Amino acid sequence: MTEIHFxxxxxxxxxxxGQTIVEAAKANGVYIPVLCHYEGLKPVGSCRICTVxxxxxxxxxxxxxxxxxxxxxxxxxxxxDMRKSLIEMFFVEGNHFCPACEKSGNCELQALAYRxxxxxxxxxxxxxxxxxxxxxAKLMLERNRCVQCLRCVxxxxxxxxxxxxxxxxxxxxxxxxxxxxxxxxxxxxEARRAMDxxxxxxxxxxxxxxxxxxxRRKFDHAPIGSDIEKGAGG
Ligand code: SF4
Numbered sequence: 001m002t003e004i005h006f007x008x009x010x011x012x013x014x015x016x017x018g019q020t021i022v023e024a025a026k027a028n029g030v031y032i033p034v035l036c037h038y039e040g041l042k043p044v045g046s047c048r049i050c051t052v053x054x055x056x057x058x059x060x061x062x063x064x065x066x067x068x069x070x071x072x073x074x075x076x077x078x079x080x081d082m083r084k085s086l087i088e089m090f091f092v093e094g095n096h097f098c099p100a101c102e103k104s105g106n107c108e109l110q111a112l113a114y115r116x117x118x119x120x121x122x123x124x125x126x127x128x129x130x131x132x133x134x135x136x137a138k139l140m141l142e143r144n145r146c147v148q149c150l151r152c153v154x155x156x157x158x159x160x161x162x163x164x165x166x167x168x169x170x171x172x173x174x175x176x177x178x179x180x181x182x183x184x185x186x187x188x189x190e191a192r193r194a195m196d197x198x199x200x201x202x203x204x205x206x207x208x209x210x211x212x213x214x215x216r217r218k219f220d221h222a223p224i225g226s227d228i229e230k231g232a233g234g
Pocket of ligand 1: 145150151152176199200202203
């Protein structure tokens with residue numbers, strides 16, 4: 001198989017044909033932050049947290065395939081500040097009260113906020129008031145925390161292949177809806193996966209909260225991206 005040669009911030013990297021910039025970066029020990037991207041799902045490049053620059057052009061690294069000689073800028077200060085501002089926008093656009101959230105310590109948005117050292121967003125809070133969907137048997141949906149990444153829509157299916165989650169409306173009005181009949185038939189593992197696939201605390205498994213105490217969760221042990229970066233050869 002032909003190896004592709006490219007660089008990230010001047011560092012020589014290799015990729016397999018068909019790999020996206022995010023995938024190849026990870027294989028080379030370089031972390032590119034993502035939020036809407038989830039391994040195993042078709043990338044859509046909607047959140048733009050993974051934006052990199054190639055020859056002066058901005059592109060979503062989760063959807064862009066690597067080609068020979070690509071020179072990717074990943075950590076230029078203006079790119080990092082743009083990512084930080086996007087993360088801040090997610091915080092002000094929803095209601096994210098981390099200390100009271102069941103996903104605290106497992107939340108990718110919270111972990112990214114720590115990585116980018118966000119204290120106070122530079123934008124005004126919108127304080128939306130979105131209805132919860134608490135009716136389904138195994139899952140509940142806290143739409144005030146939803147970042148419209150559509151991971152649930154793309155990645156959670158019932159045994160008959162039908163989507164358990166749907167998005168209605170478009171743009172800023174995108175609203176996620178659980179199919180209650182399909183959700184009721186999910187196994188415990190499938191319901192747990194639905195909660196895990198959500199990068200924030202919008203999808204919650206009912207009846208089993210805080211099984212692992214805050215302080216002993218994934219990002220309490222290691223910052224987001226550190227598992228990729230520790231594999232870096234320098
Ligand atoms: S509910 Fe979670 S997984 Fe689904 S779109 Fe919202 S944030 Fe993404």
